[in-house]
Amino acid sequence: MVTLLLSAGACGSGSGDRRARPEPSPATTSASPTDRTTSTEEAPSERANCPSNPARRDPDGPRAQAQVLQENGPRVEAVVYPRPEYKGNPWSQWGQGIVLADGRYLSTIGDHLGADGNSYLFVYDPDTRELTRFADVLSQVEHERGAWGYGKIHAQLVAGACDEVYVSTYWGSRKGLAYSSTYDGDLLFRIDPGTLALEPLGVPVPKHGIPSLAGFAPDGLLFGEAVDPAISEDRDRGSFFVYDTERNGLAFESEHGDHIGFRNILVGADGSAYIAAEGGRLLRWRPGGGELEELPATLPGSGRLRASTAPGPDGTVYGVTENPDRFFALHPDGAVEDLGEARDYTASIALHPDGDRFFYVPGAHGDGYEQGTPLVEVDAATGDQKVVAELNPLAEQQLGLTVGGSYNVAVDPSGDRVYVGLNAAERGSEEPFGEVVLAIVHL
Numbered sequence: 001m002v003t004l005l006l007s008a009g010a011c012g013s014g015s016g017d018r019r020a021r022p023e024p025s026p027a028t029t030s031a032s033p034t035d036r037t038t039s040t041e042e043a044p045s046e047r048a049n050c051p052s053n054p055a056r057r058d059p060d061g062p063r064a065q066a067q068v069l070q071e072n073g074p075r076v077e078a079v080v081y082p083r084p085e086y087k088g089n090p091w092s093q094w095g096q097g098i099v100l101a102d103g104r105y106l107s108t109i110g111d112h113l114g115a116d117g118n119s120y121l122f123v124y125d126p127d128t129r130e131l132t133r134f135a136d137v138l139s140q141v142e143h144e145r146g147a148w149g150y151g152k153i154h155a156q157l158v159a160g161a162c163d164e165v166y167v168s169t170y171w172g173s174r175k176g177l178a179y180s181s182t183y184d185g186d187l188l189f190r191i192d193p194g195t196l197a198l199e200p201l202g203v204p205v206p207k208h209g210i211p212s213l214a215g216f217a218p219d220g221l222l223f224g225e226a227v228d229p230a231i232s233e234d235r236d237r238g239s240f241f242v243y244d245t246e247r248n249g250l251a252f253e254s255e256h257g258d259h260i261g262f263r264n265i266l267v268g269a270d271g272s273a274y275i276a277a278e279g280g281r282l283l284r285w286r287p288g289g290g291e292l293e294e295l296p297a298t299l300p301g302s303g304r305l306r307a308s309t310a311p312g313p314d315g316t317v318y319g320v321t322e323n324p325d326r327f328f329a330l331h332p333d334g335a336v337e338d339l340g341e342a343r344d345y346t347a348s349i350a351l352h353p354d355g356d357r358f359f360y361v362p363g364a365h366g367d368g369y370e371q372g373t374p375l376v377e378v379d380a381a382t383g384d385q386k387v388v389a390e391l392n393p394l395a396e397q398q399l400g401l402t403v404g405g406s407y408n409v410a411v412d413p414s415g416d417r418v419y420v421g422l423n424a425a426e427r428g429s430e431e432p433f434g435e436v437v438l439a440i441v442h443l
Contacts, residue, residue, distance in 0.1 A: 050162035056102070057195040059123060059134035066129040066440065069394040075442040076389055078399060079131045080424075080435060081109050081122060089113050089151070089172065090433040093421045096156035096348050096408045100193050101163045103127075105419050107408060108153040109436045110172060116143075117151025117172035123196060124438060126417065131438055134196050137169055141187065141200055148183040155213035156348075157191075160245055161220050165191040168210040174229040179207060186210045188222075188243070204243055204250060214265035214273065219287055220245045223273040225262040236262045240275050240292065242285065256283060256292050261322075263347075266308040269315035269332060276305035280321070300326040300338040307348050312355030318380060320346045320360070327383060339383035343371060348409040349378075350418065356380050359388070359409055359418050366404035366423065366432035368392070373403045375420060375441055391420065391439050396427050403439075404432025417442055 066079040083091050088111035097107030103126055110119035121135045137150040151172015158166045169186040171177060179185075186209045188201040204210070208226035215222045222243040231237040240259060242252040261276035268274070271287045274295075280302030283292040299305060303321025308330075311317050315332035320342055327339035327349075344362035351358045358378050361368055368374075372390035379385070395403045401424040408421030420439040425432050 051194075055194045057197075058125075059132045059196060061133040061135075063130045063132040066124075066131065066438075067398070069398050069439075070389070074389055076391070076394055077129065077440040077442075078391075078395060079124070079129075079438050080399065080401070081131065081438065082133055083109060083120065083436070084111075086111070088434070090431070091436060092152075092423050092433050093436045094152050094154040094170070094407050096350075097410050097419060097421060098157040098159060098165055099410060099412050099419070100165070102193070103412070103414075105410070105412075106157055106165060106191070106196075107419075107421055107438065108157070108167070110150070110152040112172040113149060113151040114171060114173040114176060115146055115148055117149030119150050119153045119169060121153075121167070121191075121196075121198075124419070124440075126412075126440075135198050137187070137189075140189065140198050142182050144180060144182045147180040148177055150187065154209075154211045155224070158213050158215040158222060159217055160190070160215065161217045163193040165193060166213065166215065166222055166245070167191060168204075168213050168224065170209045170211050171229065174209070177229050185226075190245070201248055205239060205241055205253065208238055211262050212264055214267045216267055216271035216273075216287070219271050221251070221271065221287070223265045223267065223285075225259075225265060225275065227262050236260070238262060240265075240273075240283070240285065242273070252285065254285075254292050258294070259283060259292075261304045261306070263322075264305050264307050264319075266305060266317055266319055266330065267311070268317060268330070269311040274305070274330070280304070295334065297334060297336045299336060300324070300328050307346060307360075309349055309351035309358055312351055312380065314355065316355070316380070318349060318351060318358050318378075320349055325362075327378060329380070339378070339380075340385075343374075343376065343385075344368070347405075347407045350409045350411045351380075352411055353413055353415045359411065361391075361406040361409060361420060361422075364405040364407055368405040369402050369432065373405070373422065375409075375418060375439075388418075388443070389441050391422065391441075395422070395424065395437060395439075399424075399437065400427050401425065401435055401437060402427050402429065402432055403437055415443065 062082040066077040070076040105124040150169035152170040154170035185203040190199040205226035227238040244251040258277040266274040280298040301324040306322040308319035325342040329337040347364035369392040373392035374387040403422035
């Protein structure tokens with residue numbers, strides 16, 4: 001066990017296309033590759049009261065207007081992300097967005113580049129039906145041209161205790177990745193929910209990328225998976241970490257030998273975090289606990305944890321595995337219930353606020369169009385499925401784009417809208433990437 005507490009980051013904001021150079025992001029402290037928990041005699045600082053009426057800034061970056069693709073049964077709108085005009089490799093979206101308390105929706109795209117890679121943040125306002133680009137990563141940190149960048153935001157955006165949002169970067173490609181004075185691993189940021197200003201928090205796990213992030217807002221904790229890029233992509237290795245957002249530093253980190261997947265962290269209603277282990281097993285970290293503990297229950301078909309929802313009203317969390325693609329419910333008593341087969345590879349699922357159903361889009365990595373790129377509703381009690389809307393025919397007819405798959409499904413807390421981020425390409429293209437489309441399905 002060693003003490004590990006990172007320094008707080010300096011505030012920053014901006015919405016430029018690429019290469020602004022503000023002050024360097026804060027230095028971080030590395031630690032040895034064993035289980036480790038923060039130890040300190042100081043009592044945790046009390047969280048300041050959340051502002052009742054936070055200042056709101058409407059961004060003035062490039063924007064695009066949503067258009068109606070289908071008026072009834074249900075109403076479907078869509079907007080193509082107003083991305084920069086330079087060539088990506090390809091432009092794509094890999095992480096799940098989030099709805100703010102005021103109803104606006106945040107999401108991201110990236111250029112998928114390694115050297116000089118950059119990712120961009122967007123806000124959709126359901127009142128104006130406009131999608132606006134409000135920030136990019138490279139303008140928030142010191143970056144040396146030609147050095148490695150941040151070509152993806154792969155993890156989901158995560159809400160904090162005061163509706164702030166946390167976002168982590170991920171390399172666009174690990175091929176040829178090199179560290180430098182301005183790239184020592186991937187970054188964590190905090191977003192002000194009103195002004196949308198970004199605060200850099202530094203590199204939580206040096207020389208690692210962050211493909212997944214989750215959180216437990218009541219305790220001010222973030223949970224992350226950090227991947228070592230030097231290890232074969234066929235079998236990622238790295239660590240599970242817990243980040244204390246009050247202290248702006250790591251509270252726990254573990255390189256457990258059975259940890260696999262590195263694509264999702266399931267969070268229970270009590271704040272426990274679950275990650276994938278060999279053989280369909282789960283490893284659990286409990287608040288106030290120490291080591292990761294191995295659970296006896298296994299996931300359906302011994303599949304690997306791929307995506308999960310927030311807890312429902314009764315504390316049940318719903319998830320989906322990969323190889324095989326199956327849905328399950330993790331009940332508060334620890335029991336795992338098989339809910340049946342997903343239609344194809346599924347990388348994002350979202351629970352309706354009522355807790356009685358969840359939504360997904362099959363064929364995440366680009367072949368969803370073969371099924372019509374359906375938004376599918378799953379009955380949480382029975383596992384029965386029904387198609388809410390087929391999105392690809394609408395997009396091809398009215399946008400001239402084939403929408404191939406989604407890593408980004410989110411339900412508005414009102415329960416009235418489902419946001420679906422879709423990787424897309426010109427109709428007839430052999431590769432279903434290059435553009436990104438936001439679909440808004442009204443329930």
